[in-house]
Amino acid sequence: MAKTQKQRDAKNVRSYLTLxxxxxxxVGLIVYGGVKSVESALIWGGITFIVALVGIAxxxxxxxxxxxxxxxxxxx
Numbered sequence: 821m822a823k824t825q826k827q828r829d830a831k832n833v834r835s836y837l838t839l840x841x842x843x844x845x846x847v848g849l850i851v852y853g854g855v856k857s858v859e860s861a862l863i864w865g866g867i868t869f870i871v872a873l874v875g876i877a878x879x880x881x882x883x884x885x886x887x888x889x890x891x892x893x894x895x896x
Contacts, residue, residue: 836876844869
């Protein structure tokens, strides 16, 4: 069964959120290890989550979807 556009978009959104969360968790752990303050770690983690999510979404917008047939060569 072919995937619909909505299913592909949902998968992309989930992957964007996952990557941003991993980046935020990494930065949060590094900050907590350095300053031993939960508040600072949460603030830095939240900022990192937002910046990573916006950056990933911006990069995703810059890529054009390729609608050509994968079985045909692009160069003739």
